[in-house]
Amino acid sequence: MAYSDKVLDHYNNPRNVGSFDKKDPDVGTGIVGAPECGDVMKLQVKVNPETGVIEDAKFKTFGCGSAIASSSLATEWLRGKTVDQALEIKNTDIVNELSLPPVKIHCSVLAEDAIKAAISDYKHKVGAAQPEAVAAK
Amino acid sequence: MKLPIYMDYHATTPMDPRVLDAMTPYFMQKFGNAASRNHSFGWEAEEAVEKSRKQVAELIGATSKEIVITSGATESNNLAIKGVAEMYAEKGNHIITAATEHKAVLDTCKHLEKNGCRVTYLPVQQNGLIDLDQLRDAITDKTVLISVMYANNEIGVIQPISEIGKIAKEKGVLFHTDGVQAVGKVPVNVIKDNIDLMSMSAHKLYGPKGVGALYVRRKSPRVQITAQMDGGGHERGMRSGTLNVPGIAGLGEACTLCKNEMAEESKRLSFLRDKLRNKLEAELDEVYVNGTMEHRLPHNLNISFAYVEGESLLMGINDIAVSSGSACTSATLEPSYVLKALGAGDDLAHSSIRFGLGRFNTEEEVDYVSNKVIDVVKKLRELSPLYEMAKEGIDLTKVQWGAH
Numbered sequence: 001m002a003y004s005d006k007v008l009d010h011y012n013n014p015r016n017v018g019s020f021d022k023k024d025p026d027v028g029t030g031i032v033g034a035p036e037c038g039d040v041m042k043l044q045v046k047v048n049p050e051t052g053v054i055e056d057a058k059f060k061t062f063g064c065g066s067a068i069a070s071s072s073l074a075t076e077w078l079r080g081k082t083v084d085q086a087l088e089i090k091n092t093d094i095v096n097e098l099s100l101p102p103v104k105i106h107c108s109v110l111a112e113d114a115i116k117a118a119i120s121d122y123k124h125k126v127g128a129a130q131p132e133a134v135a136a137k
Numbered sequence: 138m139k140l141p142i143y144m145d146y147h148a149t150t151p152m153d154p155r156v157l158d159a160m161t162p163y164f165m166q167k168f169g170n171a172a173s174r175n176h177s178f179g180w181e182a183e184e185a186v187e188k189s190r191k192q193v194a195e196l197i198g199a200t201s202k203e204i205v206i207t208s209g210a211t212e213s214n215n216l217a218i219k220g221v222a223e224m225y226a227e228k229g230n231h232i233i234t235a236a237t238e239h240k241a242v243l244d245t246c247k248h249l250e251k252n253g254c255r256v257t258y259l260p261v262q263q264n265g266l267i268d269l270d271q272l273r274d275a276i277t278d279k280t281v282l283i284s285v286m287y288a289n290n291e292i293g294v295i296q297p298i299s300e301i302g303k304i305a306k307e308k309g310v311l312f313h314t315d316g317v318q319a320v321g322k323v324p325v326n327v328i329k330d331n332i333d334l335m336s337m338s339a340h341k342l343y344g345p346k347g348v349g350a351l352y353v354r355r356k357s358p359r360v361q362i363t364a365q366m367d368g369g370g371h372e373r374g375m376r377s378g379t380l381n382v383p384g385i386a387g388l389g390e391a392c393t394l395c396k397n398e399m400a401e402e403s404k405r406l407s408f409l410r411d412k413l414r415n416k417l418e419a420e421l422d423e424v425y426v427n428g429t430m431e432h433r434l435p436h437n438l439n440i441s442f443a444y445v446e447g448e449s450l451l452m453g454i455n456d457i458a459v460s461s462g463s464a465c466t467s468a469t470l471e472p473s474y475v476l477k478a479l480g481a482g483d484d485l486a487h488s489s490i491r492f493g494l495g496r497f498n499t500e501e502e503v504d505y506v507s508n509k510v511i512d513v514v515k516k517l518r519e520l521s522p523l524y525e526m527a528k529e530g531i532d533l534t535k536v537q538w539g540a541h
Contacts, residue, residue: 003452011452017520034538035523036483038446038463038472042522060522064448064463068520 003065004099010069015076018058020044028122030114039063039107041071043114045078045086047122052082059114066104070094070111083119140456142502146341146436146495147290147318148460152387153343153496159390160345163383171380172371182382189389196392197316197335198326199352205372206385209349210317211241213336214284216351216376217313218245220362221282221334222254225311229279233257233310235267235296236478238286242315246284255279261478265294265428273304282311287319287335291462291475291491292428293437295319302331311360316352317341321395322403322434327352333360339384343496344391348384351376406494407435409503413492414438416507421514423527427476427489436494439476441485444524445517450490453513457506462489484533 003011019042020027027046033039040063046056057075061068073094078086091108094100100108143151163185171186173179190201207213222232234246236258246256257275259267267285276283283305288295298314305312313334319325320335321342327335338349353375354360368377395402417424423443439462442450447463462473463486472486490510494503518524523533 011449014520019525031522032539035487035533036538038483038487040522040538042525060520060525062444062521062523063446065452067446068449 006073006098007065007069007100010072010098011065014059014068014072016056016058016072016079017060019060020046020056020058025049025125026122028118028120028125030117030119030121032113032117033063033110035062039067039110041067041110041114043071043074043111043118045083045118045122047083049126052084054078054081054083054086063107063110064104066098066100067107067110069098070100070107071114073097074111074115078115083122086115086119089115138499138501138505141458142456142498142506143458144492144494144498144502144506145458145460146498147293147491147493149340149346150343150495151497152340152345153391153394155394156344156387156390160383160387163386167382169382171382172369182380185382185386186380189385189392192389192392192396193337193350196325196396197320197337197352198328200355202373203327203352203355205351205353205375206380206388207349207351207376208347208381209340210239210315210336210338212376213338213349213351214239214241214313214315215245216362216365217334217336217353218242218282218284219249219365220375221311221313221360222249223363224361225281229277229281231255231257231277231279232282232284233259233272233275233280234284235259235261235286237261237265237289237291237475238284239290239315239317242284242286259285263479263481264431265289265292265475265479266296266432267301269297269300269304272301276304276308276310280308280310282313284313284315286315286317287325288316288323288434288437289428289475290318291473292439292479293318293434293493294428295323295432295434297432298332299330302333305333306331311358318434321392321399322436324399327354333358334362339388339391342391342395345384345387348381348388350388402496403435406498409494409498409500410436410438410492412500413494413503413507414440416504417510420507420511425481425485427479427481427485438492438494440490440492441476441481441488442490442514443485443488444521444527445488445514447488447490449517450488450510450513453517454506454509457509459493460491462491463487 057078059071091112094108169178169182171182316335335352340346427439447461476486
C-alpha cells in the first residue's frame with residue numbers, strides 16, 4: 001500500500017509522543033481501541049484550568065502507520081484549542097489532511113474517539129457540567 | 138550489499154540463473170509443441186519435457202510417469218482434491234484437512250462442501266502441528282481423502298507427514314499433501330512418506346512462475362483422478378492443455394539444482410535463520426516465535442514482537458521485503474488465520490513478521506535486517522501505549538478494552 005507523504009512524515013517524525021501523569025487534575029486521558037483489533041490509541045491533554053485552553057497534548061499508539069499519523073496529527077491540532085473547540089475536530093478532517101484511503105478511515109475515527117475520551121475524562125475530573133458523550137466506545 | 142533486501146522466499150523466489158539458461162533454447166530455437174508426434178520440432182520439445190519430468194521425479198523419489206505437469210500449485214491442489222472427490226464419489230464423500238492449509242486447499246474444500254462433500258478441518262496444536270489421534274478419530278468409512286500440507290507457508294512447521302501417510306494407508310484412505318514449501322528445501326520422498334498425491338510449484342524453488350506439478354501415485358495403490366479441464370487429453374488424460382515447454386525445462390532444472398544443493402543450502406540457511414533469531418532475542422524482550430522450532434523449515438522464522446503492530450513495523454523496515462500476519466496488511470482486515478489457529482491470541486498475530494530466507498541471502502544482509510528490525514521495534518515500543526502499560530505491570534489481558 002502506498003502511504004501519503006503526510007502519513008510518512010508523521011510516522012517518521014511523530015509529534016508529541018509521551019505521557020502525562022494520569023492523576024494530574026489538569027490532565028485528561030483517553031484510551032481507545034483494543035489490542036486484538038490491532039489498534040490502541042492513548043491520547044492525553046493538559047488543560048490550563050483558568051483559560052480552558054489545551055496547553056499540551058501527548059499520544060502513544062499501537063497500530064498501523066495511519067493510526068500513528070492520525071493520533072500524532074490530533075495532538076498537533078489540539079494544542080492551543082479550548083476544550084470545546086477540541087470537540088469540533090472531526091474524523092473527516094483527519095482523513096482529508098492525511099489523504100487516508102477508505103480502508104484506513106477507521107484510524108481517523110479512532111483518533112476522534114480518543115480526543116472525545118480525553119476531553120470527557122478531563123471534564124469528569126473538574127466536575128464540570130455533563131460529560132460530553134463518549135468514552136471508549 | 139544492495140537495498141532493498143528480499144527476505145520473503147515463501148512468497149516466491151527469484152529464478153536461479155542456471156534455470157534461465159536451461160529454459161532459453163525452448164522459447165525460439167526449440168519452440169515445438171510437445172504433442173506434435175510427426176516431426177523433429179515436436180520430438181525435441183517432448184524430449185525436454187520427459188527430461189524434466191524425470192528431474193522432478195528424482196527429487197521426490199517418484200517415477201516420471203507419476204508426474205503430471207500443471208500451471209502451479211493452486212491448480213495441482215484443485216486437481217488433486219476435486220479429482221479424487223469426483224473419482225471416488227461412490228466410495229464416500231468425506232475429506233479431512235487442516236485449519237492452517239493454504240487457501241488453495243481450504244477454498245477447494247469449501248467448494249466441494251457446496252457440492253455435497255463433508256469436510257473435517259482439523260485444528261492444530263499450539264506448535265502448529267495436527268494431533269494424529271484427532272486425525273485417526275476423524276476418519277470414517279466415508280473418508281476418501283486426507284489433505285495435509287507438508288510445511289506451512291507462514292510458520293514453516295513441518296507436519297508429521299510419514300505418520301499421516303501411514304495412518305491413511307492403514308485405513309485405505311488416499312493422502313494428498315501440498316508440498317509447495319517443502320519440496321526442494323527438505324528431503325521429501327513419496328515412498329518413505331507414504332504420499333499418494335503431492336502438489337509442487339516451480340517458482341518456490343528458484344524456477345519460473347506459471348508451472349508446477351502434481352505427483353499421482355501409480356502403484357500400491359494406483360491413484361486415479363478425474364480431469365478438471367476438458368481438451369486434448371495431455372498428461373495421461375489428467376490435465377489437458379499444450380505444455381509450457383520452457384517453463385517445464387526450468388522446473389526440471391530447478392529440481393535438479395535443489396536436489397544437488399539441498400544439504401549444503403539448508404545448513405547455511407538454518408545457520409542464518411538462527412543467527413537472525415538469536416540477535417532479535419538478545420536485543421529485544423517479549424519476542425515470540427510462532428510454531429515449533431523443532432519441526433520446521435530451515436529457512437523460516439515467524440516471530441511476534443509484542444506491543445508492536447505488524448504493518449507499522451513493515452513501514453519502518455521498508456528497505457526489507459518480508460510479510461506480516463497483521464490484519465492491516467491483508468485485504469480482509471483479518472489477522473492471519475494460521476496464527477489465530479495456533480491460539481496465541483489475535484494481538485500476537487497482529488504483531489507478527491515472517492522472514493523467509495533463501496538461496497541468495499547473505500550473512501551481511503541478515504546482520505542488516507536484524508539491526509534494522511531491532512531499531513524499529515524499539516522505536517515503536519517507545520510509541521506503544523501497550524508496552525508502557527506492560528512495563529507498569531498492568532496485565533493487558535485484564536484490561537476492559539473498548540470494542541472497535
